[in-house]
Amino acid sequence: MSDEQPVYSEKVMEHFRNPRNVGEMESPDGIGHVGNPVCGDIMELYIRVVDHVITDARFKTFGCGAAIATSSMVTELVKGKTIEEALELSNRAVAEALGGLPPIKMHCSVLAEEALKSAIEDYLQKHPKPDSA
Amino acid sequence: MNRVYLDYAATTPTHPDVVQAMLPFFGESFGNASSLYSYGREARAAITAARSSVARLIGADEDEIVFTGGGTEADNMALKGIAFAADGKYNHIITTSIEHHAVLGSCEFLENLGFHVTYLPVDKYGLVAPDDVRKAITDNTLVISVMHANNEVGTIQPIAEIGRIARDAGVYFHTDAVQTAGHVPIAVNDMGIDLLSVSAHKLYGPKGVGALFVRTGTRISPLIHGGAQERNRRAGTENLAGIVGFGTAAELARGTMTEEATVLGTLRDRLITGLLERIPEAQLNGHPTSRLPNNVNVSIDYVEGESMLLHLDMEGICASTGSACTSGSLEPSHVLLSMGLSHQLAHGSLRLSLGKWTTGEDVERVLETLQEIVSKLRAMSPLYKAPGRSAQ
Ligand SMILES: Cc1ncc(COP(=O)(O)O)c(C=O)c1O
Numbered sequence: 205m206s207d208e209q210p211v212y213s214e215k216v217m218e219h220f221r222n223p224r225n226v227g228e229m230e231s232p233d234g235i236g237h238v239g240n241p242v243c244g245d246i247m248e249l250y251i252r253v254v255d256h257v258i259t260d261a262r263f264k265t266f267g268c269g270a271a272i273a274t275s276s277m278v279t280e281l282v283k284g285k286t287i288e289e290a291l292e293l294s295n296r297a298v299a300e301a302l303g304g305l306p307p308i309k310m311h312c313s314v315l316a317e318e319a320l321k322s323a324i325e326d327y328l329q330k331h332p333k334p335d336s337a
Numbered sequence: 338m339n340r341v342y343l344d345y346a347a348t349t350p351t352h353p354d355v356v357q358a359m360l361p362f363f364g365e366s367f368g369n370a371s372s373l374y375s376y377g378r379e380a381r382a383a384i385t386a387a388r389s390s391v392a393r394l395i396g397a398d399e400d401e402i403v404f405t406g407g408g409t410e411a412d413n414m415a416l417k418g419i420a421f422a423a424d425g426k427y428n429h430i431i432t433t434s435i436e437h438h439a440v441l442g443s444c445e446f447l448e449n450l451g452f453h454v455t456y457l458p459v460d461k462y463g464l465v466a467p468d469d470v471r472k473a474i475t476d477n478t479l480v481i482s483v484m485h486a487n488n489e490v491g492t493i494q495p496i497a498e499i500g501r502i503a504r505d506a507g508v509y510f511h512t513d514a515v516q517t518a519g520h521v522p523i524a525v526n527d528m529g530i531d532l533l534s535v536s537a538h539k540l541y542g543p544k545g546v547g548a549l550f551v552r553t554g555t556r557i558s559p560l561i562h563g564g565a566q567e568r569n570r571r572a573g574t575e576n577l578a579g580i581v582g583f584g585t586a587a588e589l590a591r592g593t594m595t596e597e598a599t600v601l602g603t604l605r606d607r608l609i610t611g612l613l614e615r616i617p618e619a620q621l622n623g624h625p626t627s628r629l630p631n632n633v634n635v636s637i638d639y640v641e642g643e644s645m646l647l648h649l650d651m652e653g654i655c656a657s658t659g660s661a662c663t664s665g666s667l668e669p670s671h672v673l674l675s676m677g678l679s680h681q682l683a684h685g686s687l688r689l690s691l692g693k694w695t696t697g698e699d700v701e702r703v704l705e706t707l708q709e710i711v712s713k714l715r716a717m718s719p720l721y722k723a724p725g726r727s728a729q
Pocket residue numbers: 206346347406407408409410412437439484486487488513515516536537538545546547
């Protein structure tokens with residue numbers, strides 16, 4: 205309780221205050237569910253995929269300000285990306301898009317990256333042969 | 338926006354009367370208490386007066402008060418000072434798993450030097466069983482350290498009973514009274530206390546000054562060497578204005594403590610009842626009755642503490658949490674875990690601590706605001722299953 209508290213950027217606070225794409229998705233094409241081994245928080249990410257492109261993403265997160273802001277940012281960043289492009293999205297890129305995170309909060313962005321990867325894996329498992337319409 | 342400060346357990350505002358009492362000691366009465374001439378005499382007299390005010394607050398003798406740089410130093414001095422002065426045979430310390438880090442850190446340090454430490458468990462309310470203390474005592478036990486009240490959950494320990502056990506066994510008894518001094522009556526003699534830590538900034542005094550009560554006849558080594566101040570127990574030029582402020586705060590507290598506890602106790606209970614009524618799946622942490630008059634600690638399931646604090650802060654409300662996400666170690670509160678809470682419930686813990694300037698309106702505002710915040714956070718929590726179907 206007495207430890208130094210991290211200071212969040214404006215952008216982080218903005219996403220924390222007004223998180224984008226919150227909530228579950230009706231019959232998503234992929235669901236990612238990950239737990240944070242560092243502090244024990246949980247993130248769920250849902251994606252809609254059309255023609256190999258992520259057209260929509262939503263999330264639910266039980267975690268700190270940074271976890272909520274990175275979840276929100278990751279759902280924004282992946283929209284419009286192909287599966288391959290989305291797989292390359294790193295936690296650093298998410299953190300950078302938020303104007304940086306305090307070092308002690310970098311692990312929360314790792315959680316967001318993993319949630320996305322897990323949602324894509326789930327999608328690929330359910331759709332072994334991506335339709336090439 | 339008016340801010341609502343509900344973190345008095347972290348620190349209190351310095352009382353305006355305390356500030357007034359301190360000011361001359363930055364100005365015309367700036368002397369070094371060790372000096373022979375008039376300035377020195379004035380400083381010495383002021384320190385003596387403050388010492389007797391602090392002594393009176395806890396029922397001690399003036400000579401038994403050692404001023405320190407705060408509660409943390411007092412805890413360090415109590416444990417290390419006793420340990421360093423002990424004969425080799427006495428190498429066992431008994432404490433609890435819910436102590437402040439000032440005590441736990443000192444114990445860990447002493448373990449590295451070869452001391453053995455027993456960390457007693459607590460029950461679900463955070464209470465230590467006196468019988469566990471009795472059973473833990475061995476022929477080698479040097480000191481028992483059990484805090485008077487816990488800073489996170491507010492549970493007040495059966496200190497007098499533990500004091501009796503310590504006395505019967507001929508073992509020193511230290512208590513960290515940082516959260517109780519000036520808020521709950523303390524009588525070191527009736528309670529069998531040999532060493533007691535106090536911090537000024539928790540009772541409307543300034544930060545960076547505190548005291549260790551050391552019962553006459555107790556063998557203790559100083560931690561800081563290089564001067565005869567504090568009767569050779571704590572070297573260094575005294576924090577004159579700080580000590581004066583501490584004395585004034587102690588004097589004020591002696592006069593207002595009983596009434597303040599009644600007022601705050603009522604507000605506390607309104608807040609607890611209101612929170613549990615308005616927020617389903619929330620629970621009170623700490624003891625329902627053996628509890629600091631100003632402490633509210635609840636766990637709100639499915640939400641995380643830092644998120645709650647950030648939202649409360651946006652609404653001008655200042656509070657605290659035991660969530661892993663706000664601790665430097667990313668571990669949840671050791672106190673809540675010791676009481677058997679799951680990580681998830683420790684995550685959702687919220688401490689609201691009241692004080693002299695808390696009003697009924699503040700309580701109402703927190704109740705309304707928090708209810709909204711919790712709904713918002715639960716709506717985005719993957720752990721929360723929308724109500725309606727299940728009984729609420
Ligand atoms: C129970 C307890 N012990 C010790 C301390 C440390 O006191 P200080 O802040 O004066 O070092 C605190 C306050 O943080 C406390 O609540």
